[in-house]
Amino acid sequence: KQEVTQIPAALSVPEGENLVLNCSFTDSAIYNLQWFRQDPGKGLTSLLLIQSSQREQTSGRLNASLDKSSGRSTLYIAASQPGDSATYLCAVTYNQGGKLIFGQGTELSVKP
Amino acid sequence: DTGVSQDPRHKITKRGQNVTFRCDPISEHNRLYWYRQTLGQGPEFLTYFQNEAQLEKSRLLSDRFSAERPKGSFSTLEIQRTEQGDSAMYLCASRPQGGDNYGYTFGSGTRLTVV
Numbered sequence: 740k741q742e743v744t745q746i747p748a749a750l751s752v753p754e755g756e757n758l759v760l761n762c763s764f765t766d767s768a769i770y771n772l773q774w775f776r777q778d779p780g781k782g783l784t785s786l787l788l789i790q791s792s793q794r795e796q797t798s799g800r801l802n803a804s805l806d807k808s809s810g811r812s813t814l815y816i817a818a819s820q821p822g823d824s825a826t827y828l829c830a831v832t833y834n835q836g837g838k839l840i841f842g843q844g845t846e847l848s849v850k851p
Numbered sequence: 852d853t854g855v856s857q858d859p860r861h862k863i864t865k866r867g868q869n870v871t872f873r874c875d876p877i878s879e880h881n882r883l884y885w886y887r888q889t890l891g892q893g894p895e896f897l898t899y900f901q902n903e904a905q906l907e908k909s910r911l912l913s914d915r916f917s918a919e920r921p922k923g924s925f926s927t928l929e930i931q932r933t934e935q936g937d938s939a940m941y942l943c944a945s946r947p948q949g950g951d952n953y954g955y956t957f958g959s960g961t962r963l964t965v966v
Contacts, residue, residue, distance in 0.1 A: 773954050781960070828894075836882055836901070836948065841895070842893050
């Protein structure tokens with residue numbers, strides 16, 4: 740069964756810390772992997788998309804890495820800010836245009 | 852075009868009633884997806900359209916659920932004889948065909964509460 744797991748389920752850090760969110764997937768034959776942000780009661784905002792042939796993608800203070808062979812991805816957030824507080828979701832697809840399979844998310848709280 | 856639009860934002864209904872949700876994708880996106888998300892969980896795939904063709908349906912989509920996308924534009928998701936277990940956020944997403952470098956764009960969702 741194709742499953743995605745995110746650890747930890749929740750994380751609380753003081754402002755300014757660098758942090759890492761983890762995502763693992765059981766079937767390593769992914770087509771691509773995407774990280775999303777979700778604010779409470781809202782839809783999903785796409786953060787980074789990594790194709791299966793890529794090792795990492797960067798956008799501002801965010802860096803996502805992909806190790807396809809080990810079935811893992813990490814999302815690195817540098818110099819965290821209270822505005823980064825949200826739930827972060829990892830999702831994979833197994834073919835072009837295919838459905839997203841999501842992890843359960845990591846709820847991040849950044850304290851001022 | 853400001854993104855994926857979903858209507859209504861919130862819906863409260865009594866058990867046994869029928870409800871219908873609407874999704875308007877980004878106009879040039881020919882792929883449209885429906886997901887369901889319960890509290891504390893990641894979204895789960897329900898169904899997917901390419902233009903007007905429904906190409907995949909999840910086993911989560913029971914006989915009480917039906918989705919359409921007439922003319923390959925907007926889509927509707929109908930739930931008949933709602934049950935309390937149907938309470939969830941229903942999310943719509945769209946994506947262009949051949950857009951390998953493009954991620955999925957999600958709407959803000961419709962929050963359904965069945966009382």
